[in-house]
Amino acid sequence: MAQRIVRVTCPDRPGLVGTITTAFADRGMNILQLDQFTDADALPQTGAPVHGTSGGSFFFRAVVDSPADRTPDDDAADAEFHRLRERLTNSVDDSIVEVQPYPSKLRVVVLASKTDHCVVEMIRRAQTDQLSGEVVKVVANHDVHGPLCDFYGIEHVVVPNADLTKEEHEAAVLEAIGTDVDVVVLARYMRILSDDFLQKAPCPIINIHHSFLPSFIGANPYQRAHDRGVKMIGATAHYVTADLDEGPIIEQDVVRVDHRHTKDELVKSGADVERNVLYRAVKAHCEGRIFLDGDRTVVFG
Numbered sequence: 001m002a003q004r005i006v007r008v009t010c011p012d013r014p015g016l017v018g019t020i021t022t023a024f025a026d027r028g029m030n031i032l033q034l035d036q037f038t039d040a041d042a043l044p045q046t047g048a049p050v051h052g053t054s055g056g057s058f059f060f061r062a063v064v065d066s067p068a069d070r071t072p073d074d075d076a077a078d079a080e081f082h083r084l085r086e087r088l089t090n091s092v093d094d095s096i097v098e099v100q101p102y103p104s105k106l107r108v109v110v111l112a113s114k115t116d117h118c119v120v121e122m123i124r125r126a127q128t129d130q131l132s133g134e135v136v137k138v139v140a141n142h143d144v145h146g147p148l149c150d151f152y153g154i155e156h157v158v159v160p161n162a163d164l165t166k167e168e169h170e171a172a173v174l175e176a177i178g179t180d181v182d183v184v185v186l187a188r189y190m191r192i193l194s195d196d197f198l199q200k201a202p203c204p205i206i207n208i209h210h211s212f213l214p215s216f217i218g219a220n221p222y223q224r225a226h227d228r229g230v231k232m233i234g235a236t237a238h239y240v241t242a243d244l245d246e247g248p249i250i251e252q253d254v255v256r257v258d259h260r261h262t263k264d265e266l267v268k269s270g271a272d273v274e275r276n277v278l279y280r281a282v283k284a285h286c287e288g289r290i291f292l293d294g295d296r297t298v299v300f301g
């Protein structure tokens, strides 16, 4: 048997789960896992599904076992299966049906600056088959990750930003990333990416911000947290948009601190939170468990 992840996003209305699961049964596909969500609070009073808003969308993820003789190419060729969206919404435009192999092994490119704990975490989790992804390259604007990458046999590209304009540096970073990549991870990468870069990026980008957003957006969050006298610090993994640290939040966590912690002790305590939050977020993305719902995310367990 060949296992697949099937993801469906479409305007919500009654009967969707039955329609989709009947399509599976018609093809001899056995459902192993199933999650669905509709934000009922935001459904318009008229009841007419309104797609593309933060509510009124239907989110569905299933892991299915397909008959051994059914290959991914068969899925792609099965126009009726991919025409699920027409059966769901009577409109090709309003829904998305995505199929990916299970277990997944997405190609991950990590962008880094000087700090290495999140880079190490991504590599370690991938190398021990915990990430559902493979770190295929590390691209950094400082030359400090060579020994780490050499030890694991991972391509390492240094793209210094000194003496380059932002445009020149971003063009070089995009070239270093390449196109054979499924997700880019900013592992404490300390350059703000322009909208032009994001438009040209070949895939989604996930950032780990070292604060519990929306608190302390931007640079030096630990110093600002220490100055504010906070009793909790945290980390936030989010999709990257042109609005700094304001992209859709994927995962967050916190740890308690108190007046005895110096700023450097906040940095050390925070590092553990950052690496775990980033791992959980990238793993969820690689496993197809995240759906964009306007400016928010739906993350299935």
Ligand SMILES: Nc1nc2c(c(=O)[nH]1)N[C@@H](CN(C=O)c1ccc(C(=O)N[C@@H](CCC(=O)O)C(=O)O)cc1)CN2
Pocket (backbone or CB within 6 Å): 186, 188, 189, 190, 191, 192, 193, 194, 195, 207, 208, 209, 210, 218, 219, 240, 241, 242, 243, 244, 245, 246, 247
């Ligand atoms: N378009 C986006 N780019 C980046 C995001 C984002 O959310 N959207 N996240 C940052 C990471 N980050 C906080 O998590 C962050 C990084 C850098 C800065 C900053 O002020 N950088 C300065 C100079 C830094 C340096 O090179 O020494 C700057 O680039 O002007 C703030 C927050 C990654 N990019």
